[in-house]
Amino acid sequence: MTFAELCINNSKKNMDLKNSTILITGGTSGIGLELVRQLTRQGSTIIVTGRKQDALNDTKRRFPKIHAFQSDVSDPQDIERLYKEVTQQFPDLNMIVNNAGEMRLLDIQDASKDLENITREIDINLTGTIRMVHQFLPHLISRPSAAIVNVSSAIAFMPYSTAPVYSASKAGVHAYSLALRLQLNKTSVKVFELVPPGVNTNLQNDWVLPPNPSQMMDVDKLVGVAIKGLLNDTPEIKPLLVNVIKFLSRLMPNQLIKIGHREFEKFKKLNNQS
Secondary structure: OOHHHHHHHHOOOOOOHHHOEEEEOOOOOHHHHHHHHHHHHHOOEEEEEEOOHHHHHHHHHHOOOOEEEEOOOOOHHHHHHHHHHHHHHOOOEEEEEEOOOOOOOOOOOOOOOOHHHHOHHHHHHHHHHHHHHHHHHHHHHOOOOEEEEEEOOHHHOOOOOOOHHHHHHHHHHHHHHHHHHHHOOOOOEEEEEEOOOOEOOHHHOOOOOOOOHHHOEOHHHHHHHHHHHHHOOOOEEOOHHHHHHHHHHHHOHHHHHHHHHHHHHHHHHHHHHO
16 A cells, blocks of 8 residues: 555545435335434435335424435336435435345245246345445545445354345445445545344245344444444444354354254244245
């Protein structure tokens, strides 16, 4: 690294959340909603997006100071429209949080899913993230201090056979975040990756094989870790459990995958019965 590059890096001050204008995709439930709650306490100006207008209205009632826009990250036209509306109304926007996501338990031998349906998690979790970054990046680069936060998953380090497409999407988000951070190293834009473990949210509401809540992290604790990571300028924000999973994925990858795969036979049996 040259002296000039070092100076640029050192000029990137830690994020000032109180004076930030932050757009959160998928901000009406789960991790996104808790980010709204805790970032509101930080004094941030919050912009929330979601697919369902009713959910946006409910979030607005709970947090009257936020700004809500209906938008689907899997729809390129929605992203283009969102960009125009948000940047016109909020020129100080300096952070986007790519949180919108979906996780399904899938048997890849189940032929009932058509070709469009089977890639839904890729369209939302991965393609949506990439498109949001591509659309908003020119604006973010123009800001003196900016950030992109991509929400991946511990499953990026340990593929979960019961959720194969979700696993692929989050591994993609992780790899993309690493590459994005390198490419933006000489700009004013920081790239953060929030890596949750299993979290108790409504993501699992429709699962035929619900997870054990005692083995999941509470969403408020996860977002507390996220806020601390942003304030401390931690590029890869991970709770302790995820650090353990990441370490074990390098030490004993095959054994770890086999442990996770034990759930698949249970799921397959329940799925066939439903």
